[in-house]
Every structure is written in C-alpha cells, then in structure tokens.
Amino acid sequence: MSFRSPVSDVEFVLSAVVGYNQLAETKRFEDAGAETVSAVLGEAGRLCDEVVAPLNRASDLQGARLEDGVVRVTPGFDAAYAAFCDGGWVGLAASPERGGMGLPETVQFAVNEFLSGACLSFQLLPLLSQGQIEALEAHASEEIKALYMPKLLTGKWSGTMNLTEPQAGSDVGALRTKAELNGDGSFAISGQKIFISWGDHDLSENICHLVLARLPDAAAGTRGISLFMVPKYLPNPDGTLGTANALNVVSLEHKMGLHGSPTAVMNYDGATGWLVGPENGGMAAMFTMMNAARLAVGFQGVGVAEAAYQKAAAFASERKQGAVGGTGAIIEFADVRRMLMGMKADVFAARAICYACAVALDMEKATGDEAWMARAAFLTPIAKAFGSDVGVEVSGTGLQIHGGMGFVEETGAAQFVRDARITPIYEGTNGIQAMDLVGRKLSDGGEAAFRLLDEVEANAEAARAVLPELGEPVWSAAETLRETSEWLVAQDQGARNAVAVPFLRAFARVLGADAHLKAALAEDGKGPRAGLARFYIDRLLPEHDALCAQVRVGDKGLYDLSVDDLLA
Incomplete structure (x- = not known):
C-alpha cells in the first residue's frame, strides 16, 4: 500500500x-x-x-x-x-x-x-x-x-x-x-x-x-x-x-x-x-530559524507516524494468521486492535497539538497579541517533544504489528523506526525541550499554562452535559494537572528539571484528550472520531495520573547513587 x-x-x-x-x-x-x-x-x-x-x-x-x-x-x-x-x-x-x-x-x-x-x-x-x-x-x-x-x-x-x-x-x-x-x-x-x-x-x-x-x-x-x-x-x-x-x-x-x-x-x-x-x-537571529524548526520536527514525527500507521493497518488487514471470525486477518485480534487504535489516537493527539501551536504562531503574527505569543511559546516544546516521541513510538508499534516481517528490511516497516529516531534528538533534544518548558515557559508563574488549562476545563465542562463519560475524565485530568503545575511553579529550578519530561508528557496527554473531546463533540458523540476519543480518554489519558505523581517527587532520590555506583 x-x-x-x-x-x-x-x-x-x-x-x-x-x-x-x-x-x-x-x-x-x-x-x-x-x-x-x-x-x-x-x-x-x-x-x-x-x-x-x-x-x-x-x-x-x-x-x-x-x-x-x-x-x-x-x-x-x-x-x-x-x-x-x-x-x-x-x-x-x-x-x-x-x-x-x-x-x-x-x-x-x-x-x-x-x-x-x-x-x-x-x-x-x-x-x-x-x-x-x-x-x-x-x-x-x-x-x-x-x-x-x-x-x-x-x-x-x-x-x-x-x-x-x-x-x-x-x-x-x-x-x-x-x-x-x-x-x-x-x-x-x-x-x-x-x-x-x-x-x-x-x-x-x-x-x-x-x-x-x-x-x-x-x-x-x-x-x-x-x-x-x-x-x-x-x-x-x-x-x-x-x-x-x-x-x-x-x-x-x-x-x-x-x-x-x-x-x-x-x-x-x-x-x-x-x-x-x-x-x-x-x-x-538563529532562534528565529530554530523555533520554527522545532515545531517542524514535531510535524515530522506526526508525518512519519501517519505513514507507519497506514502501513501497519494495511498489513494487519491482509495478514492471515489464525484469526477467528471477521476477515480472518490479524486486524481481528484484540491486541492488534489495541495497537492500531493506540497508534491512530496518538497521531490525532500529536497532530492537534502541533496545529494548535502553528495557529498560535500565525495569530501572533496577524494580531501582535502577546497572549498568542505566550501560547505559541508554551506549546512549542510540547509539540516538538510529543510529536517526535509519537513518531518513534508509533513507528515501533507498526513494526511490532508486522511481527517478524517487520524486522525484515524488505517490508519497509523498519525504515520508519530508523528515520523517526533522530527527531527526539535534533533541534534540541526532547529533554532540553522539557527543561525549557519548566524553566523559561513557567517563568511567568504558570500564567500561560493555566490559560490553556482554563480552556480545557471550560470545554470539558460544556461536554459534561452531552458526553459526561468523556467530559468528566477530561475535566478531572485538567484539574490534576493544574494542581501539579501549581506545585511545580513553587519549586526551584533543580527540582523542576528533574521532573521536566514527565510534566511535559502529562501536559501533552491532557491537551490530546481535549483535542479528542472536541472531535467527539463535532460528531455529537457518534461516529469513528468519537470512538477514537473514547479509546484515548479511557485508555491513554489515565497515564497523566502516574506522570503527575512522578512530577511531585521532584529531585528526590535522583542522586542517591554516586557516579561510581552508576558505573559499577
């Protein structure tokens, strides 16, 4: 295909x-x-x-x-x-x-x-x-x-x-x-x-x-x-x-x-x-080029993930391997469905975050409004890191769906894994993106972060009336993230840096849930996009709880092992 x-x-x-x-x-x-x-x-x-x-x-x-x-x-x-x-x-x-x-x-x-x-x-x-x-x-x-x-x-x-x-x-x-x-x-x-x-x-x-x-x-x-x-x-x-x-x-x-x-x-x-x-x-001058490049790398991850998903879905629909019922292909297996649904849900979430950042960049240019500038600045490290991480993760899952044939170069599934793997590294590693998020991007006391969470909670609050099974968990997740953000803003930079990566991932998870919720509302809770939203909110969004728990640990225990202990 x-x-x-x-x-x-x-x-x-x-x-x-x-x-x-x-x-x-x-x-x-x-x-x-x-x-x-x-x-x-x-x-x-x-x-x-x-x-x-x-x-x-x-x-x-x-x-x-x-x-x-x-x-x-x-x-x-x-x-x-x-x-x-x-x-x-x-x-x-x-x-x-x-x-x-x-x-x-x-x-x-x-x-x-x-x-x-x-x-x-x-x-x-x-x-x-x-x-x-x-x-x-x-x-x-x-x-x-x-x-x-x-x-x-x-x-x-x-x-x-x-x-x-x-x-x-x-x-x-x-x-x-x-x-x-x-x-x-x-x-x-x-x-x-x-x-x-x-x-x-x-x-x-x-x-x-x-x-x-x-x-x-x-x-x-x-x-x-x-x-x-x-x-x-x-x-x-x-x-x-x-x-x-x-x-x-x-x-x-x-x-x-x-x-x-x-x-x-x-x-x-x-x-x-x-x-x-x-x-x-x-x-x-160089950062003018680099900032756009960082968002572009997020889109690179989304693009490769989309291609890897398409290839995996086509393979799963054609591969006959003892499946029972339906088409007789492995796409009927529950675990293959889990992988494909997870791939598709994460591609949608990462794509939405990247385009939200792009629109904010353009709105700042068109209006000169500093609020749009702050929004774009806050979203950029999330878009770069989450988009590129999704590119690597989805490509790896696509290879897994191919099974042994994915490890064989002739299928082309491995190329996506190899091509995507640079994206979390170049234009500022994803660890650096996360430290930028908890450093410069929280230097406003969390104002930009809280404005985004206000929007998520308002959207979830409106959804409670028509899709309570989706609106309620999204509102709850945003509130947990808000409390975690408030805690993080009060910590020193060393503690922030120690938990920067899980904080960024938690924020991406919640923003992704908000995007899926909007998609479900656009379909009045029916149709394939609403089904995908349920999968994401039921199965992927709960990761934010564990991620927020990691954030609240701060730098505790991070240096309990000496360099010699690490090298032993």
Missing part, C-alpha cells in the same frame, strides 16, 4: 479542533479561508503521494554519497525537487513582497507534514530553505534579502543551518568557529561544523549556509556569537554565480536512518561570509 496524505484529517483538525477560522478572520490572512486551504492541501497531497512517496524506499536503499568532493543524492530526487520548486511550494508562507504566496505558516506546516510522511529525507531540504528565508526576512540587511531571497524562494538556491561543532553540541556557546573582518564589509569564516543536514548536494545551483561564528574579542558563551551568510559559490551582484567559496564537505555521516538526506561535516577555511543581524546577535 502506498502512502496517502491525510488531507481530510488535517482539514478536520483545522476546522473542528484548533480554530483555524480565527486566522481567516484576520486582515493578514483574509484570503486564506477554508476553500483556499482545501485546494492547496489537495494539490500538495497529490504531489506528495504521486511524486515524492515513491522515492521513500529508494532514499533508504540508495542514500546520498560523496564522490570526488561532490554529494550525489538518491536517483529521482532531482525530478521531485524540480516539481516541488516549480509549484512554488518553497515560498508558500513567505511574504508576497519577496515573491512568496503569503499563506499562513499553518498551511506550510501541513504541506511539510505530508512531505514527512511521503519521504522524510526529502522533506528536510525545502524545510531548511524555508527556515532560512524566515531568518533572513527578520534579521538580514536589505542587500542580503534582495540577493538571496528570490533564489531561495524559487528553490534555485537552498539553505542550511550551521550550529553544531565537535565540542559544541547542545552547548552552542562553546563553539570555536572564527570570523575576521576582511576590510570590505565581508568576513573570513574559519572552523568546522558537524551534523549539517543537506550541507551539500547536486539539486540546487548554490547552497547558502547560515553559520554561527565568533568575532575577535567577542564575549564568551552565547553572548559573543554572530551569524553569517556563507554561500558555496560567491554570487555576483546580479545574482549569477561567481567563484567557489573556501569551504568543502569533509565527509558524510553514516547514519541509522534518513539515508537520503546528506548529513555533512563542513569545513570553512577563510570562507567569505556576510553578517546577518547585528554583531554578537547571532543566537537571536
């Missing part, structure tokens, strides 16, 4: 769960109503299903390779990339003044979800360019915008993000890459960067690297970091390509998954670059 983009599921979430209609009511996005979005998603779905998805297996078996200093990618990626660029999909959410379509980022995230399910290795390429476009729009000089953005928007040039170094992973402030003024307004960039997705390839004419580096006498740590545009080929003023820059690909990483996405070790040897944003303002 081939992948099918979940167009109708996304449209339902947008209309019935996350309030997309609020966006269409703003001046900025008044032309992006339901009819327009439906047309865009339908066309994107066809592209993903018919052009990109058939390349997924090939991307795993015939991944990117480095030959004579040039990276060659999976056969067929060239035609798919050309089709993607010709359709204007790179600039879907970019400003019309720069040549973009000006649609909400929510719509762009939807297209990227479809792409992730179709072929995650391929999706990373336009995603990085889109992030770079957003960073340049917010921070670059007019000269850089005028030169680079038209090329990036058409896909003729592509973008990357260069943060990590061998000694500086999550601790970005430890980076050593240097930037020295050339005297003509440009800088000489020297250093090595690792884990650079799509750091080189043969699909676009030029590759534009955003590189974090340190100016001479800059302050230590992140306060002394600046951001530079360092292209593979130095552009002429008219946008044509000039000479090759002083940079090269040292090697490509041999990875567990995502074989079709070249992950490069990049070396900069006095390469020419131009400052983006103010001196020592690199982290602020």
Whole structure:
C-alpha cells in the first residue's frame, strides 16, 4: 500500500479542533479561508503521494554519497525537487513582497507534514530553505534579502543551518568557529561544523549556509556569537554565480536512518561570509530559524507516524494468521486492535497539538497579541517533544504489528523506526525541550499554562452535559494537572528539571484528550472520531495520573547513587 496524505484529517483538525477560522478572520490572512486551504492541501497531497512517496524506499536503499568532493543524492530526487520548486511550494508562507504566496505558516506546516510522511529525507531540504528565508526576512540587511531571497524562494538556491561543532553540541556557546573582518564589509569564516543536514548536494545551483561564528574579542558563551551568510559559490551582484567559496564537505555521516538526506561535516577555511543581524546577535537571529524548526520536527514525527500507521493497518488487514471470525486477518485480534487504535489516537493527539501551536504562531503574527505569543511559546516544546516521541513510538508499534516481517528490511516497516529516531534528538533534544518548558515557559508563574488549562476545563465542562463519560475524565485530568503545575511553579529550578519530561508528557496527554473531546463533540458523540476519543480518554489519558505523581517527587532520590555506583 502506498502512502496517502491525510488531507481530510488535517482539514478536520483545522476546522473542528484548533480554530483555524480565527486566522481567516484576520486582515493578514483574509484570503486564506477554508476553500483556499482545501485546494492547496489537495494539490500538495497529490504531489506528495504521486511524486515524492515513491522515492521513500529508494532514499533508504540508495542514500546520498560523496564522490570526488561532490554529494550525489538518491536517483529521482532531482525530478521531485524540480516539481516541488516549480509549484512554488518553497515560498508558500513567505511574504508576497519577496515573491512568496503569503499563506499562513499553518498551511506550510501541513504541506511539510505530508512531505514527512511521503519521504522524510526529502522533506528536510525545502524545510531548511524555508527556515532560512524566515531568518533572513527578520534579521538580514536589505542587500542580503534582495540577493538571496528570490533564489531561495524559487528553490534555485537552498539553505542550511550551521550550529553544531565537535565540542559544541547542545552547548552552542562553546563553539570555536572564527570570523575576521576582511576590510570590505565581508568576513573570513574559519572552523568546522558537524551534523549539517543537506550541507551539500547536486539539486540546487548554490547552497547558502547560515553559520554561527565568533568575532575577535567577542564575549564568551552565547553572548559573543554572530551569524553569517556563507554561500558555496560567491554570487555576483546580479545574482549569477561567481567563484567557489573556501569551504568543502569533509565527509558524510553514516547514519541509522534518513539515508537520503546528506548529513555533512563542513569545513570553512577563510570562507567569505556576510553578517546577518547585528554583531554578537547571532543566537537571536538563529532562534528565529530554530523555533520554527522545532515545531517542524514535531510535524515530522506526526508525518512519519501517519505513514507507519497506514502501513501497519494495511498489513494487519491482509495478514492471515489464525484469526477467528471477521476477515480472518490479524486486524481481528484484540491486541492488534489495541495497537492500531493506540497508534491512530496518538497521531490525532500529536497532530492537534502541533496545529494548535502553528495557529498560535500565525495569530501572533496577524494580531501582535502577546497572549498568542505566550501560547505559541508554551506549546512549542510540547509539540516538538510529543510529536517526535509519537513518531518513534508509533513507528515501533507498526513494526511490532508486522511481527517478524517487520524486522525484515524488505517490508519497509523498519525504515520508519530508523528515520523517526533522530527527531527526539535534533533541534534540541526532547529533554532540553522539557527543561525549557519548566524553566523559561513557567517563568511567568504558570500564567500561560493555566490559560490553556482554563480552556480545557471550560470545554470539558460544556461536554459534561452531552458526553459526561468523556467530559468528566477530561475535566478531572485538567484539574490534576493544574494542581501539579501549581506545585511545580513553587519549586526551584533543580527540582523542576528533574521532573521536566514527565510534566511535559502529562501536559501533552491532557491537551490530546481535549483535542479528542472536541472531535467527539463535532460528531455529537457518534461516529469513528468519537470512538477514537473514547479509546484515548479511557485508555491513554489515565497515564497523566502516574506522570503527575512522578512530577511531585521532584529531585528526590535522583542522586542517591554516586557516579561510581552508576558505573559499577
């Protein structure tokens, strides 16, 4: 069975769960109503299903390779990339003044979800360019915008993000890459960067690297970091390509998954670059790109989970293995039903959380309302962590449904597990996302958290009258989480960090229940979405009690074993 983009599921979430209609009511996005979005998603779905998805297996078996200093990618990626660029999909959410379509980022995230399910290795390429476009729009000089953005928007040039170094992973402030003024307004960039997705390839004419580096006498740590545009080929003023820059690909990483996405070790040897944003303002500029990328990773998890679910459900409906009654296939077994229902319920919950965050980001842009900004900021680490965790968990369950055949590479079930496994790691590990949630995102005394819980409880209170068996447990879970949040806000940062992961997961569980409850209400308590809501609320939501109990332990017992004890 081939992948099918979940167009109708996304449209339902947008209309019935996350309030997309609020966006269409703003001046900025008044032309992006339901009819327009439906047309865009339908066309994107066809592209993903018919052009990109058939390349997924090939991307795993015939991944990117480095030959004579040039990276060659999976056969067929060239035609798919050309089709993607010709359709204007790179600039879907970019400003019309720069040549973009000006649609909400929510719509762009939807297209990227479809792409992730179709072929995650391929999706990373336009995603990085889109992030770079957003960073340049917010921070670059007019000269850089005028030169680079038209090329990036058409896909003729592509973008990357260069943060990590061998000694500086999550601790970005430890980076050593240097930037020295050339005297003509440009800088000489020297250093090595690792884990650079799509750091080189043969699909676009030029590759534009955003590189974090340190100016001479800059302050230590992140306060002394600046951001530079360092292209593979130095552009002429008219946008044509000039000479090759002083940079090269040292090697490509041999990875567990995502074989079709070249992950490069990049070396900069006095390469020419131009400052983006103010001196020592690199982290602020880079975070514009990283924040969007974190939500995008949540969507990647959802996309892969959707693909893994589709494959597992199709296999279960066809596999005859001693089942009694019905079709005679293993889909009739209670435990297989449990796994499939759990997969489908978690995909829905994670999808809803991610789109709720996307709508909040767009509403903040459209209205300037700080409440939307706070909402988006609070939801971002939850969307990234829960979405990517669901991608890994659902992919693993899909392999389990395949049984021994899932462990055999020919079925393709294992590819989802391997491809998804990076998502809880990159763009800030999920542990870091959780610490951000209990740190910066609770620094308001929990105000943003409590506003969300107010909404959940209000929705559950209204549901009590018509669906009491669903409304009551959701209200109760929100109240438990509220009490736990109040307790956590009163603790010091050390205690918060010790229980950050279960707190984030508990919040995701409750938000997921709220989304399912809205879906059930939209169907008047009848139909498949209501049935799925009952499964989630009866079987998955109760996890929040155990998670909240973990939170209340704080850091008690965490250091009872010494380092020697741990190593014994």
